[in-house]
Amino acid sequence: AQSVTQLGSHVSVSEGALVLLRCNYSSSVPPYLFWYVQYPNQGLQLLLKYTSAATLVKGINGFEAEFKKSETSFHLTKPSAHMSDAAEYFCAVSDNTDKLIFGTGTRLQVFP
Amino acid sequence: NAGVTQTPKFRVLKTGQSMTLLCAQDMNHEYMYWYRQDPGMGLRLIHYSVGEGTTAKGEVPDGYNVSRLKKQNFLLGLESAAPSQTSVYFCASSQQSGEGDTQYFGPGTRLTVL
8 A cells, every 4th residue: 555654744944944854655566756735724736746757856946856766755855945935745645546645744834 | 727616615514414515627627536634644535536427435435425417526515514524625636647647726625513
């Protein structure tokens, strides 16, 4: 069965600092991997996705993630945090079924 | 395009009451989904549909029913609401899921059951 683990339910960084949000997955077949962002009182918006092309995936708002099969990881990074990045971030995995399996989310706080 | 819309945005029910949540999409997507979001639990799939007239159970289907009579609409029903169904409900749609296709989400419905 597929699963996703997001380490750290809360992450706090200073404005301008590196953002690193961790995601590890479990899948019996090559996965499709996603990062979604949820701003307060809104729905989820796709940040980026991995679909077996390049292992380093660039998304919106300066975020990127690297698929590492040997580590079963798909960590999300941004070199320099901005106040507007404060939100909840969800990692999700899909195989060849019709469904996404979401992690429990990481809330990112950015301090001035 | 409006994308995915959900009606209503907020609702308060008493235990035992029934209600229907409406999801509509204008992207001609085949697949539609209903999720619930609870603190610390991420999003969990309730039911989904792979096309007009079809529905299937997700991870947490008990206490909910769905219908997809028109391609653009996906209805979620609660026949007899319980406090455990207090949650934020999200609808999503995709053109063809399972192949790395993006799911597009609505703004959510916040439901409280007293």
